[in-house]
Amino acid sequence: MITLINMQNESLLLMPGPVPMPERVRFAMARQAMNHRGAEFELVIQETTAMLKEIFCTKNDLLTISGSGTAGMEAAISNFCQGRRVACLVNGKFGERLYEVSKRYGDPVALASDWGTPLPLDALEKELEQGAEVVTLVHNETSAAILNPAEEVGRLAKKHGALFIMDGITSIGADKVYVDKWGVDVAITGSQKCLAAPAGLAALSVSPKAWELQCKNPPFYFDLPAYRKSAAKNQTPFTPAVPLYLALREACAIVLEEGMEARIARHRQMADAVRTAADVWGLSLFAKTDALHAYSNTATAICYPEGITAAAIRGKIKDLGIEVSGGQDHISGKIFRIGTMGAIGAPEILAVLAMVQGSFKKAGYSLKGDGVSAACEVLFA
């Protein structure tokens, strides 16, 4: 594990993305320009694609797009949802985004629950019975730090013959994701989250069933059949963001060097340490779990208790050199979120937890117990 020292005026990011990157990843970008139509770059695409397939646990086609995770979402929606009955599961900001993107291409139904609460799977089943042809899901909803039941949604979609589009942007590469086993027809990830590469690339896997149902006339830049045709020659249809590919190749290599099993265990342990600290402090977590919905292992959302402001906690922490995230949209100021993603380990987790604990003390709030020590025990386990 590579750990990071906070130096100069660079903040250490413990947010749900972007995340600290290993040195090898960062310096891979400094290479002089190469011909993206030459053999050397073809090898970059070939190796990166093969590694991503392993990380996605899929034998499906794996395509990369120079653009953000949202570009990946729109590529999925515009190629597979136009004119179809689409059921969008929503319990956070990114679920809402998939719904918003879907609205550009048809008339989707939002099956929503409050942010961070279990999804209405009964309503999904009804919607599927009534003929929904596509289901969209955000696997790990970082806005609320909840891990949604992708396997169960995949089972329901399959039962009713619907396509299953899954945003795995903050789970793939850090938590359990089995694209083929779960029947995910289109799985999407972004480079700057669990893979610990820089932002700017999206990757999508596309199943044979999805290809059969591919829609005509998606946006030119998101024309997935063109990407598929180029990918067969280890190329891209449009000029690729070469340094980001060089970084992503290195990042994927590091993921597989660590090994997915060890990597998942590490992320779960880091998140467990954060959750344990919150519990010992007597602070509540924002997400509401049940038998199917779990806490996220790549981000933890902790509620501010009465009388405590974001400025007193998140602001103070930032002063000491670590950035954690706040709440988005209507839960702004109500929660703070600690990311457990990227090239980080016990030092970073303990540093941020000590800062949280200290900032509460500074604010005159009496936490129930010593969360830092409890987290340390989890990390030593």
Next chain:
Amino acid sequence: MITLINMQNESLLLMPGPVPMPERVRFAMARQAMNHRGAEFELVIQETTAMLKEIFCTKNDLLTISGSGTAGMEAAISNFCQGRRVACLVNGKFGERLYEVSKRYGDPVALASDWGTPLPLDALEKELEQGAEVVTLVHNETSAAILNPAEEVGRLAKKHGALFIMDGITSIGADKVYVDKWGVDVAITGSQKCLAAPAGLAALSVSPKAWELQCKNPPFYFDLPAYRKSAAKNQTPFTPAVPLYLALREACAIVLEEGMEARIARHRQMADAVRTAADVWGLSLFAKTDALHAYSNTATAICYPEGITAAAIRGKIKDLGIEVSGGQDHISGKIFRIGTMGAIGAPEILAVLAMVQGSFKKAGYSLKGDGVSAACEVLFA
């Protein structure tokens, strides 16, 4: 001027993009991840935007998109051409691409001439008289190495009240482009060409008139009003490709340190040297110029004489460590193209010309004269 030494197995790229990047640009990317919603990144956007406006010679809004030049093209077309009568000027591959993208959003008219020959401006005037509402032009068509008359097209568009969309991907930052003076409503560039930054960012300027005519429901990822709203706060609507912005900021700074006038003169001199060599060799240039159409100053397309193959010239040059481009599509194998863009100067130009001269000799072809010496004279001037 920064010049580059070809080392190890890295080819020196003298293509019409991607191009060699200055060291400062490359190493700017190696920085650890930063919060793209924080003050430091806002400053990156602010500075980069201000410098791009200076390079574009515009006071219009200037927006950046994480994606290739084609993403920039599609953003322009999808926001300003839907359901409109669009006249696409075409005399090369990228003119064709603007036409192809336009077809996704309506029923454009292609006003085409053979690749590398003067555009049918009479036909454009007729089309405008008959009510064309938008004109698209590729200013510098690298596929044929011809510089198209942007100022004249701008004059015609303005006369008829039409919007003028200009692809300046291989002219902005290296040749004369005056967006406001020429009445360009939407000007597009890409990062990896004349700015000598890595591929992966597109920049667009948008005039007040274009904003008035902005179309509803462009693709979500290309929703320019969302970019405009974010840009007002020095942000981006979707996660930006941070390392590419860091590189682009450095690249723009270098452009302005050199000064646009000096930079344009340097590019013209380099292209002049290449054209002089071709002339002395007795080889013909592919582009056909007239009073309004000139040779490109960022790329030169030279025709292979009878009996000489791409393998004998371009292939040989590559063996010695420099990559030049061939012809695309139907002119593949008929021309080779030398790019005069990026962090290069006299050493690179003379090296490639010496290789071309040597490869012809090796192929048993008797060139008319010593192009290398003639080019050297141009560069010493």
